[in-house]
Amino acid sequence: MEHLLLLLLLVWSSEAVRLVGGDSHCAGTLELNLGDWRPADDSLWNLKKAAVVCRKLDCGSAVSMRWREESSERSVWRINPYCDQSGSALRECLTSGSSSFILDLTCSDSVRLVDGTSLCSGRLEVKSNQWWSSVCEEDFDQQDAQVVCRELGCGAPSVLQGALYGEVEAPMWTKEFQCGGHESALLDCRSSGSDRNTCSPGKAVGLTCSEAVRLVGGDSHCAGTLEVNLGDWRPADGSLWNLKKAAVVCRKLDCGSAVSMRWREESSERSVWRINPYCDQSGSALRECLTSGSSSFILDLTCSDSVRLVDGTSLCSGRLEVKSNQWWSSVCEEDFDQQDAQVVCRELGCGAPSVLQGALHGEVEAPMWTKEFQCGGHESALLDCRSSGSDRNTCSPGKAVGLTCSEPVRLVGGDSRCAGTLEVKRGDWRPLDGSDWTLRTAAVACGDLDCGSAVSVGWREESSKRSVWRINPHCVHSGSALRDCLTSDFSSSILDITCSDSVRLVNGTSLCSGRLEVKSNQSNQWWSSVCEDDFDQQDAQVVCRELGCGAPSVLQGALYREVEAPMWTKEFQCGGHESALLDCRSSGSDRNTCSPGKAVGLTCSEPVRLVGGDSRCAGTLEVKHQGDWRPVDGTDWTLKKAAVAYLLLQPIITVSSSMYGVSDAQQQGAPVLRSSNFTICCSIQPQYPGGSFQLTFTSSNSAHNYTQPAV
Numbered sequence: 001m002e003h004l005l006l007l008l009l010l011v012w013s014s015e016a017v018r019l020v021g022g023d024s025h026c027a028g029t030l031e032l033n034l035g036d037w038r039p040a041d042d043s044l045w046n047l048k049k050a051a052v053v054c055r056k057l058d059c060g061s062a063v064s065m066r067w068r069e070e071s072s073e074r075s076v077w078r079i080n081p082y083c084d085q086s087g088s089a090l091r092e093c094l095t096s097g098s099s100s101f102i103l104d105l106t107c108s109d110s111v112r113l114v115d116g117t118s119l120c121s122g123r124l125e126v127k128s129n130q131w132w133s134s135v136c137e138e139d140f141d142q143q144d145a146q147v148v149c150r151e152l153g154c155g156a157p158s159v160l161q162g163a164l165y166g167e168v169e170a171p172m173w174t175k176e177f178q179c180g181g182h183e184s185a186l187l188d189c190r191s192s193g194s195d196r197n198t199c200s201p202g203k204a205v206g207l208t209c210s211e212a213v214r215l216v217g218g219d220s221h222c223a224g225t226l227e228v229n230l231g232d233w234r235p236a237d238g239s240l241w242n243l244k245k246a247a248v249v250c251r252k253l254d255c256g257s258a259v260s261m262r263w264r265e266e267s268s269e270r271s272v273w274r275i276n277p278y279c280d281q282s283g284s285a286l287r288e289c290l291t292s293g294s295s296s297f298i299l300d301l302t303c304s305d306s307v308r309l310v311d312g313t314s315l316c317s318g319r320l321e322v323k324s325n326q327w328w329s330s331v332c333e334e335d336f337d338q339q340d341a342q343v344v345c346r347e348l349g350c351g352a353p354s355v356l357q358g359a360l361h362g363e364v365e366a367p368m369w370t371k372e373f374q375c376g377g378h379e380s381a382l383l384d385c386r387s388s389g390s391d392r393n394t395c396s397p398g399k400a401v402g403l404t405c406s407e408p409v410r411l412v413g414g415d416s417r418c419a420g421t422l423e424v425k426r427g428d429w430r431p432l433d434g435s436d437w438t439l440r441t442a443a444v445a446c447g448d449l450d451c452g453s454a455v456s457v458g459w460r461e462e463s464s465k466r467s468v469w470r471i472n473p474h475c476v477h478s479g480s481a482l483r484d485c486l487t488s489d490f491s492s493s494i495l496d497i498t499c500s501d502s503v504r505l506v507n508g509t510s511l512c513s514g515r516l517e518v519k520s521n522q523s524n525q526w527w528s529s530v531c532e533d534d535f536d537q538q539d540a541q542v543v544c545r546e547l548g549c550g551a552p553s554v555l556q557g558a559l560y561r562e563v564e565a566p567m568w569t570k571e572f573q574c575g576g577h578e579s580a581l582l583d584c585r586s587s588g589s590d591r592n593t594c595s596p597g598k599a600v601g602l603t604c605s606e607p608v609r610l611v612g613g614d615s616r617c618a619g620t621l622e623v624k625h626q627g628d629w630r631p632v633d634g635t636d637w638t639l640k641k642a643a644v645a646y647l648l649l650q651p652i653i654t655v656s657s658s659m660y661g662v663s664d665a666q667q668q669g670a671p672v673l674r675s676s677n678f679t680i681c682c683s684i685q686p687q688y689p690g691g692s693f694q695l696t697f698t699s700s701n702s703a704h705n706y707t708q709p710a711v
Contacts, residue, residue, distance in 0.1 A: 017056055019105060026059035026107040032077045041076040041099045046276060047119055047230065048288035050105050060108030060127065061119050063153040064231025067292045073098040106231065111148055111186050113207060118285030120154035120209040126173050126186065133171040136199035137161075143181035144189065145207055151185050153231060154287075155210030172199050211252040211287050215301060222255035222303040228273045228290060236290075237272040238263025238299040242472060243315055243426065244484040245275065246301050248286050256304030256323065257315050259349040260427030263488050269294045302427070307344055307382050309403060314481030316350035317404040322369050322382065329367040332395035333357075339377035340385065341403055347381050349426065350483075351406035368395050407448040407483050411497065418451035418499040424469050424483055432486075433470045434459025434495040439511055441473050442497045444482050452500030452519070453511055455548040465490040502582050503543055505602060512549035513603040518568050518581065528566040531594035532557040538576035539584065540602055546580050550605030550624070557598040567594050655680055 018037075022028030030040040030053060051062040078097045112132070116122025124140070125132040145157035179189035214233075218224030226236040226249060246258040273290040308328070312318025320336070321328040341353035375385035410429075414420025422445055423429045434457075442454040468491045475485030501519075504527070508514025516535070517527040540552035574584035609629070613619025622629045655678060680695065695706045 017053055019053075019057065019107070022104075022106070024109055026054070026057060026109045028104065030103045030105050034077060038075050038077050039102045041078045041097060041101065041103070045103055046289055046291050050107075051119055051288075053105060054107035057107065058130075060110060060112035061152050063106045063108050063151075065103060065105045065292065066231055067101045067103055070100045070102060073100045076102070108152055109185075111151055113148075113152065113209075116208070119288055120149070120152065120211060120285060121159075121207065124148065124205040124207050128173075128187075131171055133173040134199075134204040135173045135177070137203040137205050138199070139173065139176035139192075140205045141177075141179075144177040144179045144186065145209075146181045147179045147183045147186050147189060148207060149209035152209065153212060153229065155212040155229075157207060158210045159206075159208035161206050172204075211285060213249055213252055213286060215249075215253065215303075218300075218302070220305055222250070222253060222305045224300065226299045226301050228287060230273060230287060230290060230292075234271050234273050236299045237274040237293060237295040238297040238488060239295070240275055240487060241299055242475065242485050242487050244475060244480055246303075247315060247484075249301060250303035250308075252286065253303065254326075256306060256308035256321075257348050259302045259304050259347075261299060261301045261488070262427055263297045263299050266296045266298055269296045272298070304348055305381075307347055309348065309405075312404070313479070314407075315484055316345070316348065316407060316481060317355075318402070320344065320401040320403050324369075324383075327367055329369040330400040331369045331373070333399040333401050334395070335369065335372040335388075336401045337373075340373040340375045340382065341405075342377045343375045343379045343382050343385060344403060345405035348405065349408065351408040351425075353403060354406045355402075355404035357402050368400075407481055409445055409448045409482060411445075411449065411499075414496075414498070416501055418446070418449060418501045420496065422495050422497050424486060426469065426483060426486060430467055430469050432495040433468045433489060433491040434493040435491075436471060436473050437495055437497075438473070441471065441476050442499075443511060444476050445497060446499035448482060449499065452502060452504035452517075453547050454497065455500050455546075456498045458496050459493045460496060462492045462494055465492045468494070500547055502580070503546055505547065505604075508603070510606075512544070512547065512606060513554075514601070516543065516600040516602050520582075526566050528568040529599040530568045530572070532598040532600050533594070534568065534571035534587075535600045536572075536574075539572040539574045539581065540604075541576045542574045542578045542581050542584060543602060544604035547604065548607070550607040552602060553605045554601075554603035556601050567599075 016033045018031050018033075019025060019028035020031055030050075031037050032040055045065060047062045047065060050065050054060065054062045076097050076099045078095045078099075110127040112125050112127075113120070113122030114125055124135050126135060127133075140160075142157065142160060145160050149155065149157050174195040176192035177186065177189050178191060179186070183189050212229035214227050215221060215224035216227055227233045228236060241261060241263075243258045243261060246261050250256060250258045272293055272295045274293040274295070275286075276289045276291060306323045308321050308323075309316070309318030310321055320331050322331060323329075336356075338353065338356060341356050345351065345353050370391040372388035373382065373385050374387060375382070379385050408425035410423050410425075411417060411420035412423055422432050422442075424432065437457050437459070439454045439457055442457045446452065446454045468489055469486040470489040470491070471482070472485045472487065476482060503519075504517050505512065505514030506517055516530050518530055519525070519527050535555075537552065537555060540555050544550065544552050569590040571587035572581065572584050573586060574581070578584050607624035609622050609624075610616060610619035611622055621632045623632055624630075696703065
C-alpha cells in the first residue's frame with residue numbers, strides 16, 4: 001500500500017497534495033487533487049503511509065496523525081488498498097466518496113531520520129535554507145538526541161552512533177548543537193558560534209529512538225494497558241492482537257517474553273489506536289502500523305519482568321536469558337536443572353518443559369549469569385528461587401541453556417487425551433472458535449499434544465456466547481506456534497477435533513501420506529518407524545481408515561525420508577477390518593534389525609468422488625469426512641482447485657509365478673521368465689465403479705495389450 005501511495009504522489013504535480021489549516025505547510029488537513037481539492041478519508045492510513053506525504057512536501061518525518069469527526073459528511077478521496085494488486089493504472093486507484101472522518105497530519109519541519117529501519121531510526125538530517133544536511137557526530141550529544149526524538153514523536157534515544165545508517169556525501173551541518181534537552185525542536189537549541197568545515201568519514205550522526213509505547217496500571221512497567229503515543233497517548237484496540245504481535249511491544253519495553261493478553265470491554269467507546277494486522281509482518285515498527293479509531297475493547301498485556309527465551313521457533317522456546325541490574329544474561333547449563341525449567345515455563349505462561357539442552361538456539365557472547373539456580377519447582381518466578389552463594393566465572397562454549405516448553409493446549413471431554421474440545425491457556429483456559437479451522441491447522445494442535453495425525457475437525461453450536469480464542473490460520477501456517485496466533489473474542493461455535501492416538505504419517509506431501517510411525521499406549525512413549533517386512537496391504541488399509549483417509553494407493557519404503565528413529569519390533573497381522581492398527585494381532589517374536597530404506601512409506605488416497613455424472617470423472621464432488629459423504633460448497637472454486645480434487649487411485653497389482661511365488665508389481669517392469677506359468681491380479685477400491693485396467697506386455701520383438709474390467 002505505501003509503495004502504491006509513493007508512486008501515486010510521484011506522478012502527480014507538486015500541487016496535487018497539501019496540508020492546510022496547520023501552523024506550517026508541514027501540518028494540517030491532508031488534501032489531494034484529482035480534478036478538485038478534497039480532504040483524504042482517514043481509513044487505512046498509518047504513519048508509514050503518511051511519511052510518503054511528508055517526503056513529497058519536502059518536510060521531515062511523519063510525527064503524528066489523527067482523525068476528527070465533522071458534523072456532516074463531505075466529498076473525500078479514498079485510496080483502494082487492493083488496487084495495486086490488480087495491476088490497475090495508478091489514477092484508477094483513487095475513488096470518490098463521502099465521509100465525516102477527516103485526516104489531520106503533522107510532519108516535522110526541519111529534522112528527519114533517513115535510511116533507517118523505522119520512522120524513529122536513521123541518519124539525522126537537518127533542514128536550513130531549503131537544504132537538508134547531515135550532522136557530524138562531534139557536534140551532537142545525548143541531550144541533542146533527546147530533543148530530536150521528542151520532536152519526531154518517538155520515545156527516548158536508545159542508540160547514538162555514526163555510520164549506522166549509511167554514509168553519504170551530503171552537505172554537512174556546520175555548527176555544534178548545544179541543547180539543554182528540554183527544547184521542543186532542535187533548531188530552538190543554542191549552537192556554537194564557529195563553523196565546522198570538515199567531518200571525518202563515517203561520523204555522520206546515526207540515531208535510534210525507542211518506540212513511544214508504555215504499559216500502564218499494572219504491577220510493573222511490564223504489565224498493564226497498552227498505550228501508544230502518535231501525537232497523544234491512547235490505548236490500543238484489543239481486536240486483531242495476538243501474542244506474536246504483543247511480543248514486539250515487550251521487546252520495545254526491554255521486558256521479557258509476552259506472557260498473556262486480554263481485552264476488556266469498557267462502558268463506552270473512546271479514541272484508540274488500531275493495529276493493521278498485516279503491517280507488522282513486513283518488519284515495520286509498531287508505531288507505523290497503527291490507525292486512528294474508536295473502540296470500547298481495550299488491550300491489557302503482561303510481559304515477563306526478568307526472564308525471556310530468545311532466537312527460538314516460538315514464544316515458548318529459545319535460549320534462556322535472565323535480567324538483573326538492567327542487563328540480560330545467558331545461563332550456563334551447569335547452573336540450571338529440570339526444576340528450574342519448570343519455574344521458567346510456568347512464569348512464561350507455557351506448558352511443562354519438554355527439551356532442556358545447551359546450544360539449541362544459538363550461542364552468543366552475552367554476559368553469563370554467575371550463580372547456580374536452586375529452585376524447588378513450585379516458585380512463580382525464577383528470581384524467587386534460591387541461588388548458590390559462590391559465583392561461576394567460566395562456562396564452556398555451547399553450554400548456554402536452551403529451553404523448549406510445551407504449548408499449553410489440551411483436548412477435553414473426548415474419549416482420550418487426543419480428542420475433544422480444543423482449549424488453549426493464555427492467562428486462562430478457553431475453547432477455540434470453530435470457524436476457519438481445517439485439518440491442516442488442526443494438525444498443529446495434534447503435534448503440540450504429541451498425538452498422531454489430525455483425523456477430523458468440527459464445531460458445535462452452544463446456546464449462548466462465551467469467551468473464546470479465535471485463530472489466525474495464516475499465522476499458524478507460516479510456522480508460528482498455535483498460542484502465538486490467537487486473539488480474544490466471544491462465540492457460541494466451539495471447536496472439537498480428533499487426533500489419532502497411536503499412528504501418524506510424517507514428512508509427507510499431505511495429511512494422508514508420509515513415513516508411518518506408531519506409538520505404544522503402554523510404557524513406550526516413543527514414536528517408532530515400522531519395517532516394510534512387518535507391514536502389508538491389509539495393515540495399510542487399517543491405517544488409512546484410522547486416519548480418516550481413503551484406501552491405500554502406494555506402499556513403499558524410503559518414500560518419505562529415512563531417519564534413525566526407534567523401530568517397531570513386531571510384525572503386524574491385521575485382517576483389514578480393524579478400526580485401529582494397535583487393535584491388530586502382532587507376531588510374538590521381536591525384530592532386531594531392518595535394512596536401510598525399508599521404513600514403511602504410505603500414501604492413502606484422498607476420500608473424494610464424483611457422483612451422478614456420465615462417468616467417474618464427472619458429477620457432483622463429494623468428500624468423505626467423519627464417516628459420511630457430503631457435497632462440496634461451490635463458492636470460491638476455480639479450475640486450479642478442481643484439478644486437485646480428482647486423483648486416480650493406483651491399482652494394487654500382484655504377479656504370481658511358478659518360480660518366484662507372489663510379488664508386488666506396483667511399478668512397471670515385473671520380470672517373468674519365458675515358459676513359466678504366471679497370473680496377474682489387479683484390484684482397486686470400488687470407489688469409482690465402471691473403471692478398467694489396461695495390461696501391456698512387451699518383449700524384444702512383440703507387444704500385447706489387454707483391457708479388462710476393474711474388479
